[in-house]
Amino acid sequence: MLLKVRSEFPGLEKKLILSSCSQSAISLDVMNAMDEYKNSLLEEGMSWETWMEKVNSAKEKFARIINCDASEVAILSSVSDSISSILQSLDLNKQDVCVTEMDFPCVGHAILAQKQKQDINVIFIPAENNMIPLETYETHITENTALTCISHVSYYNGFKQNIKDIAKIAHKKGSLLLVDAYQSAGAVNIDVKDMDIDILVTGMQKYLLGVPGITFLYVKKELAERLYPTTIGWFGQKNPFAFDLKNLDYAHSAQRFNTGTPPVINAYIADAALSFIDKVGMETIQNYLSKLSSFTIEKAAELGFEIASPLDNSKKGTSTAIYVDDASNIEKKLKQAGFVVSSRKDVIRIAPHIYNNEEDIVNCLLKLKELSH
C-alpha cells in the first residue's frame, strides 16, 4: 500500500519530505483541488453555492474525524485567530487561566492580550525535561481556574499528553479545557466526546495534509450556546444572506464563531485532503506513524544523537526532535542536500507521514549526522 500512497505525492520525487510538523507533502488530489477552484473561477466566474458546498463538506469530514457534529465546528483562518476569538468570548475576569510551557507561543500571546482588558491571573504550568507530569496539573489548576490550555502534542518535541486524564482534573476543579491539536490531528486519533474536550483548535497545514489558511474551531454545543463572540462576521449569523445590518443574530452552536467569507480555495484543498485521510483511515495512519516514531527514536539513539523527545513512544506523537547546534542553518543545509525537515529553537524535527518509510528516516539521520559534525 505504501508504494501506491507514495506515488500520490509527487513532491517526493524532488525532495525527501519529513516536515509534517510544519508543512506536509501535498497529494495529487490536493493539486487537482487547486485546479478545480481555478477552473470554477474561469468557467463560472462566481459560484457561491458550490463554494459553500465545499466549505460545508470539508467541515463535515473534519467533524467525523474528531467525532462531533458539524454544527460544533467553525472555520477560521489560523489557530491564532481561533484561540483569540475564543478568549474574547469568555468572561475570565478575576480568575486564573492556565497555559503550559509546552504550548505554541500564540496561545500565550492570546491570553496575555486578553489580560490587557480583563483582570486575569495567568499561570504557566511548568515542564520538566520537556514533559508535563499529570501531578503538575493537579497542583496548578485550582477552583479559581476558568480555562486550562494544553497542546495534545507539543510542537517542539512531539510530547503527547493524555487528554482524558487532564480533562478529568480540569473539570473536577470547574475549569474549561482548550486543546491545541495542530500537531496531532491527522496523525493521532482524536475523539472530542470520549476525551471530554470543551474547545479544540487545529488546522490543515500539518498532518491533515493540506495547506495553511484554513483552521477548525470545535466548541462543545452546550458551551457555544452560552458564548457571544465579539470577533464576528456575517457568516456567524443565523442567516448570513438575510443582509440584516441592524440586528445581531448569533448562529447556533459553534457557527457563531465563523467570521467573514470563508477561505474558499483552502476549503477545496481541505475537502480533498480530508477525503484522502478518510480513504486511508485514521487507525491505519496512527498505527503506521507510531511505528515510524519508535523506529526514529531507536535509530537516532543508535547514531548517538541527543533526543529532546520523550523516549517512551506512548508519550510521543509523530515528530522526533534532535538537539543540534545552529538548528536553523542545519535545516537549510539539509534542504540543499534534498531533505525537508523543520527546525525550532535548538532542535531539528523529523516528522514523517504515511508516504514515508524507514529508509527515509535512516537516510535523513545519516545526512544530519554528517552535517552536524
Ligand SMILES: Cc1ncc(COP(=O)(O)O)c(C=O)c1O
Ligand atoms: C501546536 C501549534 N499551535 C499553533 C500553531 C500556529 O498556528 P497558526 O499559524 O495557524 O496560528 C502551530 C504552528 O506551527 C502549532 O504547531
